[in-house]
Amino acid sequence: MRSSRFLFFTLVNQKHSIKSNWIFKCLSSTSLSGPEPAYQNVISGYETFHYADSLKLKYNNATLTNFNVAYETWGKLNSKKNNAVIIFTGLSASSHAKSHEKNQRTGWWERFIGPGLAIDTNHFFVICCNHIGGCYGSTGPSSIDPKTNTHYGSTFPMISVEDFVNAQFLLVKHLGIEKLHASVGASLGGMCSLLSGLLFPNTVSKIVTISSCACPYPTAIALRYLQRKMIMTDPNWNNGDYYGQQTFPKDGMQIAREIATLTYRSGPEWFQRFGNRRFNDLVKLESTFEIERYLHHQGVTFAQKYDPNSLLYISKAMDLFNLSEGYQDLSSALAQIKCPVLVLGAQTDILFPVWQQKQLAEGLIQTGNEHVTFYELNSIYGHDTFLLDINGVSTAIKGFLEIMALSNESDTKVN
Amino acid sequence: MRSSRFLFFTLVNQKHSIKSNWIFKCLSSTSLSGPEPAYQNVISGYETFHYADSLKLKYNNATLTNFNVAYETWGKLNSKKNNAVIIFTGLSASSHAKSHEKNQRTGWWERFIGPGLAIDTNHFFVICCNHIGGCYGSTGPSSIDPKTNTHYGSTFPMISVEDFVNAQFLLVKHLGIEKLHASVGASLGGMCSLLSGLLFPNTVSKIVTISSCACPYPTAIALRYLQRKMIMTDPNWNNGDYYGQQTFPKDGMQIAREIATLTYRSGPEWFQRFGNRRFNDLVKLESTFEIERYLHHQGVTFAQKYDPNSLLYISKAMDLFNLSEGYQDLSSALAQIKCPVLVLGAQTDILFPVWQQKQLAEGLIQTGNEHVTFYELNSIYGHDTFLLDINGVSTAIKGFLEIMALSNESDTKVN
Numbered sequence: 001m002r003s004s005r006f007l008f009f010t011l012v013n014q015k016h017s018i019k020s021n022w023i024f025k026c027l028s029s030t031s032l033s034g035p036e037p038a039y040q041n042v043i044s045g046y047e048t049f050h051y052a053d054s055l056k057l058k059y060n061n062a063t064l065t066n067f068n069v070a071y072e073t074w075g076k077l078n079s080k081k082n083n084a085v086i087i088f089t090g091l092s093a094s095s096h097a098k099s100h101e102k103n104q105r106t107g108w109w110e111r112f113i114g115p116g117l118a119i120d121t122n123h124f125f126v127i128c129c130n131h132i133g134g135c136y137g138s139t140g141p142s143s144i145d146p147k148t149n150t151h152y153g154s155t156f157p158m159i160s161v162e163d164f165v166n167a168q169f170l171l172v173k174h175l176g177i178e179k180l181h182a183s184v185g186a187s188l189g190g191m192c193s194l195l196s197g198l199l200f201p202n203t204v205s206k207i208v209t210i211s212s213c214a215c216p217y218p219t220a221i222a223l224r225y226l227q228r229k230m231i232m233t234d235p236n237w238n239n240g241d242y243y244g245q246q247t248f249p250k251d252g253m254q255i256a257r258e259i260a261t262l263t264y265r266s267g268p269e270w271f272q273r274f275g276n277r278r279f280n281d282l283v284k285l286e287s288t289f290e291i292e293r294y295l296h297h298q299g300v301t302f303a304q305k306y307d308p309n310s311l312l313y314i315s316k317a318m319d320l321f322n323l324s325e326g327y328q329d330l331s332s333a334l335a336q337i338k339c340p341v342l343v344l345g346a347q348t349d350i351l352f353p354v355w356q357q358k359q360l361a362e363g364l365i366q367t368g369n370e371h372v373t374f375y376e377l378n379s380i381y382g383h384d385t386f387l388l389d390i391n392g393v394s395t396a397i398k399g400f401l402e403i404m405a406l407s408n409e410s411d412t413k414v415n
Numbered sequence: 416m417r418s419s420r421f422l423f424f425t426l427v428n429q430k431h432s433i434k435s436n437w438i439f440k441c442l443s444s445t446s447l448s449g450p451e452p453a454y455q456n457v458i459s460g461y462e463t464f465h466y467a468d469s470l471k472l473k474y475n476n477a478t479l480t481n482f483n484v485a486y487e488t489w490g491k492l493n494s495k496k497n498n499a500v501i502i503f504t505g506l507s508a509s510s511h512a513k514s515h516e517k518n519q520r521t522g523w524w525e526r527f528i529g530p531g532l533a534i535d536t537n538h539f540f541v542i543c544c545n546h547i548g549g550c551y552g553s554t555g556p557s558s559i560d561p562k563t564n565t566h567y568g569s570t571f572p573m574i575s576v577e578d579f580v581n582a583q584f585l586l587v588k589h590l591g592i593e594k595l596h597a598s599v600g601a602s603l604g605g606m607c608s609l610l611s612g613l614l615f616p617n618t619v620s621k622i623v624t625i626s627s628c629a630c631p632y633p634t635a636i637a638l639r640y641l642q643r644k645m646i647m648t649d650p651n652w653n654n655g656d657y658y659g660q661q662t663f664p665k666d667g668m669q670i671a672r673e674i675a676t677l678t679y680r681s682g683p684e685w686f687q688r689f690g691n692r693r694f695n696d697l698v699k700l701e702s703t704f705e706i707e708r709y710l711h712h713q714g715v716t717f718a719q720k721y722d723p724n725s726l727l728y729i730s731k732a733m734d735l736f737n738l739s740e741g742y743q744d745l746s747s748a749l750a751q752i753k754c755p756v757l758v759l760g761a762q763t764d765i766l767f768p769v770w771q772q773k774q775l776a777e778g779l780i781q782t783g784n785e786h787v788t789f790y791e792l793n794s795i796y797g798h799d800t801f802l803l804d805i806n807g808v809s810t811a812i813k814g815f816l817e818i819m820a821l822s823n824e825s826d827t828k829v830n
Contacts, residue, residue, distance in 0.1 A: 059698040158698045218685040218706040222677050225707045226670070228700065233666060251648060255641065259674075262637050267768065270633040276737070283474040283573045283735065285643065285727050291633040292640045312700050320698065322691070350765075353682065 035381070035388045041305035042094035042136045045103025046070040049171045055163065062157035066146050069171050070095050070130040070137025072103075074113055075121035077175070084177045085119055085401065086168065087128040088185030088192035091314050092306050094136035097128040111390050118394035119401065124181060131188075132167045133159045133313040141309035142243060154240025159313055161191050161321045165199055168192075172203065179205060182401055186210035186344075186386035187352065188314070191321050194360070197337040198323070207337065208397055210344040210386045213356035214323040214330050214363070220351050223263050224315045227256035231308045240309050253308045254299035261298040266348035266382035334363045340371030342400040344393060346385035347378050373400055450796070450803045456720035457509035457551045460518025461485040464586045470578065477572035481561050484586050485545040485552025486510050487518075489528055490536035492590070499592045500534055500816065501583065502543040503600030503607035506729050507721050509551035512543040526805050533809035534816065539596060546603075547582045548574045548728040556724035557658060569655025574728055576606050576736045580614055583607075587618065594618060597816055601625035601759075601801035602767065603729070606736050609775070612752040613738070622752065623812055625759040625801045628771035629738040629745050629778070635766050638678050639730045642671035646723045655724050668723045669714035676713040681763035681797035749778045755786030757815040759808060761800035762793050788815055 048070055054063040072095040077084060087097055087109070098107035098114065112118045119126055130138040133156070141156040148155075172180065183204050185193035190212025197207045216224075231237055234252030242248040274291040287293060327333040341364055345357030354376050361374035375396050379389040386393055463485055469478040487510040492499060502512055502524070513522035513529065524543075527533045534541055545553040548571070556571040563570075587595065598619045600608035605627025612622045631639075646652055649667030657663040689706040702708060742748040756779055760772030769791050776789035790811055794804040801808055 154700065158700075215691055217682060218689045218691060218704065219677070219682045221691065221704050222685070222706050222710055225702065225704070225710070226673060226677070229670060229673075232700070233670070255644060255648070258641060258644075262634070262641070267632060267634045267765075270637070274633045276630055276633060276636065285569065285573075285647070285731055287640065288731075289633065289636050289640070289734065291637050295637055295640070316700055319704065350682075 042096045042103065042130075045100070046072050046095050046130070046137045048137060049174055051167075051170055055167060055170070057157055058160035058162045059158040064132065064139065064157060064159075064163070064167075067132060067139035067167070068137065068143075069132065069139075069167055070134075071168075071171055072096060072098075072100065072128055074098050074100060074126040075124050077125040077177070081175075081177050082179045082181065083123060084125045084127060084172070084175070084180050085182045085184055086172065086180055086196075087113075087119070087126060088164070088168070088183065088189035088196075089128065089131065090185075090187035090189050091318065092134075092302075092311065094134070095128045095130045096136075098126075108387065112394055112397070118397040119184065120398065123402065127172070127175070129168045129171060131164045131314060133164075133310055133317070135307035135310040138167075140307065141240060141313060142307045151241075151243040153243060153309065156240075156309070156313060158316070160317050161188070161195055162199065164188075164317070165192050165196050169196070169200055169203070177203075179203060182206040182208060184208040184397070184401075185212070187212060187383065188318050190352075191318070191323075194323060194337070194341075195321075197339060197341070198333065201336060201338065204339060206339055206401065207341045208344075208400060209341065209357075209360065210393065211346060211349055211352045211357070211383055212360075213352050214333070214360055215321065216319055217353065217356065221319045223259065223351065224319055227259050228312050228315055230256040230259070231312060237308065240312075242308075249308045250303050253303040253306070253311070254296075256299075256308075256311065257302040258295040258299040261295055263351045264382060264384045266350065266380055268348060269380045269382065272380065330359075330363055331367060334360070334369075335367035337364060337367075337369065340400070341369065341373070342396060343372065343374045344386070344396055345374075345376055346382060346389070347376055348380055348382045349385065351383040457511045457518065457545075460515070461487050461510050461545070461552045463552060464589055466582075466585055470582060470585070472572055473575035473577045474573040479547065479554065479572060479574075479578070479582075482547060482554035482582070483552065483558075484547065484554075484582055485549075486583075486586055487512070487515065487543055489513050489515060489541040490539050492540040492592070496590075496592050497594045497596065498538060499540045499542060499587070499590070499595050500597045500599055501587060501595055501611075502528075502534070502541060503579070503583070503598065503604035503611075504543065504546065505600075505602035505604050506733065507549075507717075507726065509549070510543045510545045511551075513541075523802065527809055527812070533812040534599065535813065538817065542587070542590070544583045544586060546579045546729060548579075548725055548732070550722035550725040553582075555722065556655060556728060557722045566656075566658040568658065568724060571655075571724070571728060573731070575732050576603070576610055577614065579603075579732070580607050580611050584611070584615055584618070592618075595620060597621040597623060599623040599812070599816075600627070602627060602798065603733050605767075606733070606738075609738060609752070609756075610736075612754060612756070613748065616751060616753065619754060621754055621816065622756045623759075623815060624756065624772075624775065625808065626761060626764055626767045626772070626798055627775075628767050629748070629775055631734055631736065632768065632771065636734045638674065638766065639734055642674050643727050643730055645671040645674070646727060652723065655727075657723075664723045665718050668718040668721070668726070669711075671714075671723075671726065672717040673710040673714040676710055676717075678766045679797060679799045681765065681795055683763060684795045684797065687795065745774075745778055746782060749775070749784075750782035752779060752782075752784065755815070756784065756788070757811060758787065758789045759801070759811055760789075760791055761797060761804070762791055763795055763797045764800065766798040 054065040093108045096107045097109040115122045130136040133140045141152045145152045183193035183196040190209040194209045231252040234249035236247040237249040277290045324330045324333045343361040345354040364372045377392040379385040381388040469480040508523045511522045512524040530537045545551040548555045556567045560567045598608035598611040605624040609624045646667040649664035651662040652664040692705045739745045739748045758776040760769040779787045792807040794800040796803040
């Protein structure tokens with residue numbers, strides 16, 4: 001299984017079509033400077049939880065059999081096994097939230113996890129998984145289907161946010177954890193952490209949901225649809241069957257990531273960072289402005305480290321998410337969540353607008369939940385606020401995870 | 416020349432690639448209902464102003480020689496020839512702003528022009544042109560270059576907002592008009608109307624600028640750049656040389672328009688109109704939601720009526736627009752505009768955010784202009800507010816064009 005993914009990434013890193021350089025002859029790093037999340041192509045340093053049985057999936061009466069969940073941990077599980085915090089990732093992140101001995105590269109939430117930090121490894125045992133459907137060690141479209149001995153490709157079953165949570169709670173159970181101190185997540189991860197409170201009310205003690213929603217609004221669906229369309233109309237997508245081929249849908253993937261990047265930040269940040277500065281004084285149809293060069297750079301970089309099929313599957317699962325499903329309405333769903341909830345949102349987020357987090361917080365309060373904390377962050381980083389606003393995000397998480405911790409059922413002292 | 420454009424559109428209307436139907440098998444119109452501007456493929460019913468001389472263009476020391484400007488008029492020019500109002504269009508509109516005898520189809524500003532309406536044809540002689548670079552009768556990339564006797568394609572010179580205004584003012588002069596009652600425009604047209612006040616201060620008596628700006632902000636540049644990239648990376652773009660071929664960059668054009676459509680409205684409108692309603696209960700990677708189907712429909716429709724090269728040229732001209740160019744700063748530029756100005760903007764506009772119109776209005780006032788009127792419209796229609804908010808937009812324009820009209824230099828009585 002691993003080797004097939006290696007093949008994919010080797011291909012990605014070696015091949016460069018002419019078209020990918022249609023605009024840019026050179027790229028200096030200085031003018032692209034600005035805060036960037038540390039996402040990377042993670043191919044080692046994680047543990048693998050193998051589930052030999054079948055997981056019943058939400059859609060199409062499908063099951064996923066004999067699959068892996070890649071995960072990493074930080075801190076130490078106490079003897080009562082009740083100090084664990086699970087972090088659910090966004091769409092494209094790996095389990096590598098934080099550097100550690102087996103992988104010393106900076107993790108995507110490096111500054112949020114560690115001794116004395118927001119998720120304090122002096123207190124908590126922290127778990128982070130790669131979602132099933134992903135391409136960083138968990139079973140996904142680029143994996144070998146044990147039934148056919150070839151890559152799943154687009155025969156991978158349709159997956160859901162429910163499936164992400166269920167698969168990761170199989171690991172939680174496997175680790176012998178019956179009570180989690182908290183489910184934490186942002187973006188897709190925030191959907192997961194919310195949903196874990198519905199699916200596993202007896203396991204989850206606290207929920208942190210950042211820049212998420214009860215159900216995506218149509219603009220966000222449209223923005224992800226456009227990204228998927230970019231990939232699926234690239235002739236090299238080949239209906240998802242490009243593993244082991246000489247080509248893959250790199251052009252579609254690049255521009256999909258350019259669209260995504262534009263939606264991850266905010267107008268005010270682009271304005272502050274790039275204004276209408278030019279990198280090219282020639283007047284021609286091709287690129288002129290720093291913002292264009294930056295987006296192109298982001299597209300090229302990402303296409304080298306993420307599997308297009310994983311993007312398709314996980315992005316679609318996000319669109320299909322609806323917390324109210326199976327309940328009379330959102331209020332009935334939220335009424336199932338009795339534990340304390342921290343809701344964070346950024347005023348400049350265009351992908352998960354802050355009214356959606358407000359809707360969650362107010363909805364929870366209206367159902368009688370007396371432990372709801374809600375902050376609107378005035379960060380200019382848009383949807384990426386959860387990765388970049390170290391003060392606004394960390395302070396709230398730390399306070400929320402540790403307040404009354406000792407009087408709770410969980411015990412945050414290690415041993 | 417005309418026949419070459421006919422060829423292009425005939426081709427567009429007849430060919431349908433397999434890929435264009437990648438998602439949608441059927442499309443019922445009912446669920447796509449909502450207010451839509453009346454844009455259309457205008458191939459007749461306009462007048463043609465032919466300029467046999469050369470127009471010096473802004474960029475690359477280029478000239479445009481021997482070219483046409485398509486235009487339509489409504490109302491009657493008075494004997495003093497001082498009751499004319501010129502309307503500058505947005506990126507993709509034709510000169511057909513209003514129905515008339517020669518073309519009875521609904522115009523794109525049908526409800527704003529006419530007896531008793533915002534631009535009152537009982538008072539005013541109204542002119543609207545197709546921008547040079549366009550494909551609705553004015554000389555553009557799809558026209559035949561008289562020097563080579565083949566289509567310009569990407570040999571068409573780079574054009575600017577300045578060139579659009581200069582070309583249309585050649586027509587104004589040709590019509591014997593030395594004093595315009597007003598320059599009016601929205602979006603790109605709003606850039607043009609502003610700039611006409613700088614370029615022709617002795618001709619323009621009043622300016623209406625709607626949902627425009629002094630200089631595009633980086634998000635808008637990025638959104639147009641992505642659209643251009645869609646077209647230019649479509650193999651069928653063929654470096655702009657697709658006229659008379661069996662194919663043209665239809666797929667790139669379709670998705671470019673899908674991106675554009677998403678930016679022309681607002682999150683609140685999409686939410687109100689589509690929510691997260693589904694048209695398809697099957698769970699698969701392909702489209703599920705009404706918003707996806709709607710965008711696809713808009714992309715397909717537009718690709719049948721607009722030339723991709725025209726989009727590239729005019730879209731790029733918008734990105735390069737900067738009212739301050741040639742002046743010390745924006746304030747120095749705005750100080751040149753002494754005539755009354757009406758500035759309108761929509762609070763939900765993501766392409767030309769309302770702070771940009773506020774910047775214009777405040778900037779003008781700070782230079783001492785005592786006749787600045789500024790309204791923030793609370794329409795949910797985003798950038799398309801200028802086409803759809805009949806009350807908010809019409810009332811302001813009517814009042815502004817007619818207030819103190821008789822005491823002004825212009826005389827709004829016909830004869």
